Amino acid sequence: MALSTGLEIRNVRKSFGGQEVLKGVNLALQPGRVHALLGPNGAGKSTLLSCLSGAIMPDDGEIVIAGNSYRGFTPASAFDAGTAIIYQHFQLIDQLSIADNIFLGRELRYPWGAIRFKEQNVRAREMLESFGVALDPHRLIEDLSVGEQQIVEIARAIIKEPSVLILDEPTAALSESEVTLLLDLIRRLAEDHGLTIIYVTHLLREVLEVADAVTVIRDGHVLWTRDIDELSLSDLVQAIAPDRTAREKAERREPARDIIVFEDFRSSFTGPVDLAVRDGEILGIFGLLGSGRTDLLEGLAGVRRNSGRVSLDGRLMRLNSPAAAQKSGIAFVASDRKEQSLFNELAAQENLLVPHYPALSSPLRSKSREAAIFERTANIIGLLPPDPDKDAGTLSGGNAQKLVVGRWLTGLDDTCILVLDEPTQGVDVGARHDLYALFRKYASASRHAVIFSSSDPEEVITLADRIVVLVAGEVAGVVDADIGEEALLTLAHS
Numbered sequence: 001m002a003l004s005t006g007l008e009i010r011n012v013r014k015s016f017g018g019q020e021v022l023k024g025v026n027l028a029l030q031p032g033r034v035h036a037l038l039g040p041n042g043a044g045k046s047t048l049l050s051c052l053s054g055a056i057m058p059d060d061g062e063i064v065i066a067g068n069s070y071r072g073f074t075p076a077s078a079f080d081a082g083t084a085i086i087y088q089h090f091q092l093i094d095q096l097s098i099a100d101n102i103f104l105g106r107e108l109r110y111p112w113g114a115i116r117f118k119e120q121n122v123r124a125r126e127m128l129e130s131f132g133v134a135l136d137p138h139r140l141i142e143d144l145s146v147g148e149q150q151i152v153e154i155a156r157a158i159i160k161e162p163s164v165l166i167l168d169e170p171t172a173a174l175s176e177s178e179v180t181l182l183l184d185l186i187r188r189l190a191e192d193h194g195l196t197i198i199y200v201t202h203l204l205r206e207v208l209e210v211a212d213a214v215t216v217i218r219d220g221h222v223l224w225t226r227d228i229d230e231l232s233l234s235d236l237v238q239a240i241a242p243d244r245t246a247r248e249k250a251e252r253r254e255p256a257r258d259i260i261v262f263e264d265f266r267s268s269f270t271g272p273v274d275l276a277v278r279d280g281e282i283l284g285i286f287g288l289l290g291s292g293r294t295d296l297l298e299g300l301a302g303v304r305r306n307s308g309r310v311s312l313d314g315r316l317m318r319l320n321s322p323a324a325a326q327k328s329g330i331a332f333v334a335s336d337r338k339e340q341s342l343f344n345e346l347a348a349q350e351n352l353l354v355p356h357y358p359a360l361s362s363p364l365r366s367k368s369r370e371a372a373i374f375e376r377t378a379n380i381i382g383l384l385p386p387d388p389d390k391d392a393g394t395l396s397g398g399n400a401q402k403l404v405v406g407r408w409l410t411g412l413d414d415t416c417i418l419v420l421d422e423p424t425q426g427v428d429v430g431a432r433h434d435l436y437a438l439f440r441k442y443a444s445a446s447r448h449a450v451i452f453s454s455s456d457p458e459e460v461i462t463l464a465d466r467i468v469v470l471v472a473g474e475v476a477g478v479v480d481a482d483i484g485e486e487a488l489l490t491l492a493h494s
Contacts, residue, residue: 006031007052007164007196012061014047021047022058023220029213031163034190034197036207036228039217040240040458045200048217049166052198053085054078066163084157085166090149092141092156099124099137102156127155131185147178154185158193165189166198169289171206183210202288202455204236204493216240237489259449260317260417265308267292267299270473272308277417277449282439284464284481285453288492292473293453294335297421300451301325301332312417313447326355331408331415335422335453337397341404344393348383349374351392351403356412373410380441381406382434398431405438418442420452424459436463457485457492 007029014022022044029035039045050056052063054073063070065081073081092101099121108116108123124137133151141149150170157165167186171179187210190197199211207214207228214231216223216239223239258276265273270292277283287293299306302325310317317328325332334340343351352374353360360370371388378386381402392403401423408415418439424432443450454460460467461481469476469491477491 007198008062008064009048009052010062010064012048012051012058012063014044014051014056014058021220022051025061025217025220025222027215027222027225029164029196029198031196032190032194033212034186034199034210036199036201036211036214037217038201038204038207038214038236038240039223040456043217044220045217049085049168049198049200052078052083052164052166054083079160079162082161082163083166084160084162084164086150086153086157086168086170088169090153092149092152094142095140097138097140098128098135098144098152098155101141101152102127102137102159104156106160123159124155127159131155131188132181145178147174147181150174150178150182151185154189158189162195164196164198166200168200169202170199171201171203171290174290179206186210204233204489207236208233233493234486234490237486237493240489259313259447261309261311263309263311265299265306265310267295267306268304270296270299270470273468273475275468275478277451279447279449280443281465282443282450282452282463284460284467285451285470286455286457286460286467286488286492287453287470287476289455290472291470291492293455293470294421295473296470297332297419297451297453298334301330301419303332326413326415329415330417330419331413332419333404333408333421333423335425337400337404337425342392342400344391346392347389348378348392348395348403349388352377352406352410353412355407356410359412373412377406377410380409381438396431398427398434401427401435402431402438405435409438409442416445416448418448418450418452420450422454423452424454424456432459439463457488461485461488 009025009027012022012025013020025048037045047056051058051072054075054077057072065083068081070081102124103120108119110116121137128135128137128151131151135148141152144152171182174182183206186197186199189195201207211228213225213227214236215225257279259279260277262273262275265271273296285293285296295304298304300310300319302319302322306319310319312329318324319328322332338344343354349370353370374388383399383402392400395403408418424435427435439450442448452463464481466478467481467488468478469488471492471494476494
């Protein structure tokens with residue numbers, strides 16, 4: 001396999017809707033080295049990866065791979081140029097074998113067109129053995145563990161002989177032993193194959209273990225690039241979460257009595273949790289990928305199996321289904337708006353009122369009443385445009401999220417605990433602060449509280465009164481929000 005000649009990024013820029021996300025990124029990466037790419041949420045990491053993989057086209061700049069200069073890529077031309085990217089969500093076909101997935105799109109064929117299956121199986125086995133993995137190439141993908149699927153993804157990329165390999169959060173769903181195996185494989189791919197490897201992760205201890213160099217991106221610029229020998233964990237934490245003095249802390253009433261109490265509460269992966277949330281409080285759940293944030297909230301919302309006791313005003317809550325949790329007083333907004341919350345083909349008014357149609361239909365529906373409720377709620381949430389007939393799928397990320405949250409601000413239900421998973425994911429800065437105001441408004445009502453999770457330490461500290469920090473499904477600490485981002489991240493890496 002030919003050695004790569006590295007990757008150079010020259011003055012790459014990209015804007016969306018007039019907002020510049022990449023502001024002239026310059027970066028030179030050497031072959032045979034693992035290069036970690038770090039930065040806070042919104043720094044531009046994902047946009048830069050999208051430019052390199054051909055998912056989006058940069059507005060300006062130049063990308064140089066193996067000595068060849070490009071102004072931008074399509075996915076196909078990025079592949080032809082020698083770039084392979086492995087996303088957090090695998091691109092494998094479950095019903096095909098390991099060998100069939102590795103050679104998919106690059107099948108070995110006889111002159112008359114038939115696939116040389118036996119040779120593909122032999123070569124797949126040889127490649128996996130070179131990785132130090134004993135996997136039968138005949139096994140189906142659906143029968144593999146997540147870690148084994150990750151190895152197949154890498155083999156599928158390497159069979160195409162790339163010069164640049166990009167790994168996006170590769171260990172997010174892996175066990176500790178699988179992480180160890182993967183990091184060892186990544187080191188050997190860089191050293192033995194001469195690949196330029198870009199490694200993107202939130203897990204800073206992995207960076208210290210696997211990377212040769214680190215680049216930190218902040219606000220669309222490269223802040224610095226340093227060799228790993230010059231860096232400590234505290235250096236990395238400070239780079240992605242510098243101390244900030246300006247905080248958006250709105251005045252709110254002092255939380256008083258306990259409203260919801262957790263006793264030995266466990267979801268499928270997370271727990272135990274013993275905690276009391278106070279009336280009027282906004283409680284943040286923070287942790288790295290794989291810490292159990294979503295698992296905990298989905299357990300509370302009745303989406304996942306749970307155990308222990310949760311009581312509201314001293315009354316035991318039934319959380320054995322989403323309907324039971326909602327009836328007990330919990331309103332849940334999932335992280336994946338498009339897949340889990342929004343009905344893209346329905347109008348804005350229908351989306352807003354969808355949880356409430358049984359109540360609105362008793363005894364008879366009133367279209368004028370429904371229109372009035374929509375108009376009032378659209379004004380409360382600042383929906384733009386406040387058009388009841390607009391398809392929800394055409395709304396911006398911020399307005400779509402306002403619509404989903406607004407379901408629980410209509411006054412049509414008795415829910416009093418608003419549970420939010422990554423509530424500003426895919427939302428621009430302006431709409432993000434509008435949403436913060438809505439969450440505070442909800443919490444300020446009598447006998448109300450908000451529980452939310454976020455992977456953004458700045459957001460957690462800005463919005464929360466107290467923060468539960470999760471590490472590998474366990475509570476590492478419950479801290480006040482004035483802890484600061486650096487200390488919060490250090491605790492999350494403990």
